[in-house]
Amino acid sequence: MEARGFVLSYYNGEEKNPFIGIDENSRLWWDGEKVFYDLAVRDGGGEQFINNLEEWFDKSLKEGDLTGRLVDTKIPQKTRLLIFFLDLWHGKWFPYDSFDVIDCYEPAASAM
Secondary structure (H helix, E strand, O other), X not given: OXXXXXXXXOOOOOXXXXXXXXXXXXXXXXXXXXXXXXXXXXXXXXHHHHHHHHHHHHHHHHOOOOOHHHHOOXXXXXXXXXXXXXXXXXXXXXXXXXXXXXXXXXXXXXXX
């Protein structure tokens, strides 16, 4: 599914999360992508949301606060922004046992 040029891997417009009881990480990625979709597309104001996300990403990048996939320039900017959002969202609402869990997120092939 695509939202404002961002390719979502897990959320495809379903009403309910299809990963519940099947795969915990995929369940979290689906929830995060749905929140992203709702903020970027459904709730209006999506343009401001994306602009704020880009500004925060750029600031964090310049300050050296990002590592791994978030600094990998071979990954398209929009994919890195989505990963950045998911990392922030999951880190806040579902604190990680390991900071490397974001590396388990698999972007859609069409996003790469």
